[in-house]
Amino acid sequence: MTELIFTEKPAQAEKIAFALADDIPTKKELGRAPYYEITHNGKDIIVGCAVGHLFGLKEIKTEKKGWTYPVFDIEWVESHKIRKTQAHSRPYIEALKKLVKKADEFTVACDFDTEGSVIGFNCVKFIAKKDDAHRMKFSTLTKDELVESYKNRSKSLDFGVIEAGQTRHHLDYFWGISLSRALTLAVKATGSFKLMTSGRVQGPTLKIIVDKEKEIAKFIPVPYWELSLDGKIKTHVITARHKEGKIFDKERANEIFKNTQGQKAVIDKIKESERSSDAPHPFNLTNLQTEAYSLFGYSPKRTLSLAQDIYTAGYISYPRTSSQKLPASIDYTKILTKLSKQKDYKELCNRLLALDNLKPNEGKKSDTAHPAIYVTGEKGRISADQKKVYDLIVRRFLATFAEKAIRKTVTAEIKVNNEIFLAKGTTTVKKGWHEFYGPHVRLTETILPPLKVEDELTSPKIAKEDKETSPPKRYTPASILKEMDKLNIGTKATRASILDALYLRNYIVDNSITATKLGMETISALSQYCPEITDTDLTRHFEEEMEQIMEGKKKKESVLEEAKKQLTSTLNHFRKHEKAIGEILIKATRETEYKINTIADCPKCKKGVIQIRTGRFGKFVACDKYPDCENTYSLPANSLIRANGGICKECGFHSVLAIRGGKRPFNYCLSKECPPKVAWRKAREAKIKENATKKTTKKTTKKRTTKKTTKKRTTKKTTKKTKSQK
Known part of the structure; x- marks a missing residue:
């Protein structure tokens, strides 16, 4: 009897094979697809692998020619038959088709989430031609957990999770393809052509950003005044603020300023207070992405990619989790003992191991499939960027077990002709978890000199500042993910790619996210003619429906039927206003493309502007007055180019922002004579x-x-x- 284990990726196949093998696994290849032959407790096992999704949804061909919408008649087909970019999946499908002939028992060992479960089920159904299989469930790729997972594998697949995943794929296809076709055909109705996209989560997410843009545009700054006091106690400089803070009454501000000029500044009271802060919760994916963006500037997509690589190497648990809980079953002591062998964490781990009770400070959020992100204690080589994310996860994990931190605030009330100014100093009196989180704690120590009541400040000066209230802050890639998580739209695994799609289609720009003219007008048109498309409530409703499918409370068929009715009604209304919507979109598209592709005035002819263009051999920069002006500049290949690169720090010429997949964006100077280029x-x-x-x-x-x-x-x-x- 031979068993075939389906894994999600080659690296996972290798990990599982080496974990389960009685001896060294035999690695073989069919085409370019690797697989492993092993024996486990004397049993013959083949460990094969997919390479992500081997199957995707595609419209069933009919006699109708051209695009129509909505699209509901779809089927699962091999991924390489849908997109050329998925050609790499074909050898893996062919290899698995040959391997299933050697096996009479099957086990799915893909990631235990909706996507992994769908990948595994499709392998069982379409390649092995079976209705069911065993299921391994694990959160780390360590030998111990994989052996335990195989030993306790379930006799049947996780059909609730599979159905929820299939439903998500169907809903995303219904909305994504149907809306994209509707928008594209609306533009085509005006006599122009532009490929437009939208989706079930993409539209509502864009609306959130556009609403913020409108809020900022409507904002009217309100003037206010702040008064400050500067003086000295012996040689120490003291700075204090008036106790009323922001003063919106100009007469009151002027009165305070007038009454305090040339007056004595004497310390009237000194108060001390202490405030404790609990240890942080362990990371879930959204928290990790937010923190990595704040600390390192990593985009959410990059953080997920780095975390996934660290997980595949076996050093952390599964990162695509919503949980903020760490169950005792993961064996904290064992992990800390392993981790203590790494010199960077030895002292901290030993201090925790000396505690009588190891208990993490858990958050409220949970995940039925996986715990919060934690380290395994395993050690190995990783890249510099992976090391940053790994260190962040390690220190967060350690910090969750530590004591509260205590900060003391000393407030000195300084009286100037009966007006009170406050000088504050805040210091840490007990580091607690701060010591474990180390360099990632962002707090400042403000120390007041020794003070006592009736001390008088020398050379006191009162200043009055005219200020205005600030508009609401724009979203960042991290804060928009938090907002999506709060509103329960999208999933922890897909939110970053949804944001990327909005950038790619020029609906939004910049890290301080700004909606473009195209983004604004797209939401304006959709909100006017079919507001359901951008409705966060509707999107959240279907997210909740999928959770009920997972729990066995609803069936896939009923949810899909509801979705079809909703989308049909919405798009019938859209079709009636197709041309009007198209005219809005094409105008906004042209304005947006001109703006985001324009870099600066042409330095050669002084009449045109230099813009990013696309030619036969890729992108380049040229003057828009061609052929009168033939000024051009080359651009780096295989990069997404943005015009907002600013001025080169080396030579002062114009630069563009170049973005390459999986790497940090970099500024590329257009001048051939730029010193680093020379x-x-x-x-x-x-x-x-x-x-x-x-x-x-x-x-x-x-x-x-x-x-x-x-x-x-x-x-x-x-x-x-x-x-x-x-």
Whole structure:
């Protein structure tokens, strides 16, 4: 009897094979797809792998020609038959088709979440041609947990999770394809063409951002005044603020200012207070993405990618979790003991291990599939960026077990002609969890000098500042994810990619997220003619429906039927106003593209502007007055280019922002004479010259060696011949 284990990715297949094998696994390949043959307790097992989703949804072809909407007639097909970009999945499908013939028992060991469950079920159904299989469930890729997971694998698949995942795929297809077609055909109705996109979560997310933009636009600043006092106690500078803070009454501000000029400043009271702060909750994915953005500037998508790689290496638990809870079953002591072998955490771990009771400060949020993100204690090599995220997760994990931190605030009330000014100093009196979270604690220590009542400040100066209230802050990539999480739209795993789609389609720009003209007008048109498309309540409703499917309280079919009725009604109304919507969209598209692609005035002709253009060989920068002005600049290949690069710090010329998948964005100077570019060219030329010299020297040496060898052979032959003649 042979068992085939389906895994989600090659790296996971390797981990599972080495964890379960009685001896060293035998690695083999079918095409480019790896698999492993092992024995576990004497049983023959094959560990095969997918490469993410091997199957996707596609519209069933009908006799109707051209695009129509809505689209509901869909089926699962092999991914490479849907998109050329999925061509890499084909060898894995073909390999699994051959491997299932060798097996008579099947187990799914894909990630235990909706996506992993759908991937595994599709392998069982469409490749193995079975209705059910065993299911392994695990949160880390450590040997111990994988062995335990295999030992306790369930006899049946997790059909509630599978149905919820399938429903999500269907709903996303219904909305995504139908809305994208509707918007594109609306533009086409005006005689133009522009591929437009929207989706079940994309539309509501854009509306949240647009609503914030409108709030900022409507904002009217209100003037207010702040009064401050500067003076000295001996050699120490003291700064204090009037106790009323922001003063919106100009006459009151002027009165305070007038009454305090040239008056004594004397300390009237000194108060001390202490405030404790609990240890932080363990990370879930949204918390991790928010913190990594704040500390390192990593985009949510990048943080997820780094965390996924660290998980696959076996050093942290599954990152796609909503939970803020750490069950005792993960064995805190064992993890801390392993972690203490890493010198960076040795002292901190030993301090926790000395405690009588290890109890983490858990949050309220839970996840039925996985606990909060935690470290496994395993050690290995990781990249510099992965190390930052790993260190953040380790220290957060340690901090959750630590004591409260206590901060003391000293407030000195300074009386100036009966007006009270407050000088405050805040210091940490008990570090508690701060010590464990280390460099990631962002607090400042403000220390007041020794003070006593009736001390008088020397040279007191009163200042009055005119200020205005600030508009609401724009969302950042991290804060919009928190808002989506709060509103329960999208999933922890998909929110970052939804945000990326909005950037890619020019609906939004910048890290301080700004809705473009296209983004504003798209939401304006949809809100006017079919507001359901951008309704967060409707999106949240279907999220809750999918949770009920997972819990077995609802069936997939009833939820999909409800969705079809809702979407049909919405799009019928859309169709009646198709041309009007198209006219709004195409105008906004042109304005947005002109704006986001324009870099600056052309430095050559002084008449046009230099813009990002697309040619036969990729993107480049050129003057819009071509052919009168032929000024052009090259751009880095394989990059998403944005015009908002600013001015080059090295040479003062214009630069663009280049974004490459999985890497940090960088500023690229357009000037060929920029010092770093010149230095790079010289180094490259020198390297080419050096390689050419080495090549020539090698050839010459080889030639000389060949001549010597030939000469030796000739001499040897001649000597041999002479001896023979003798």
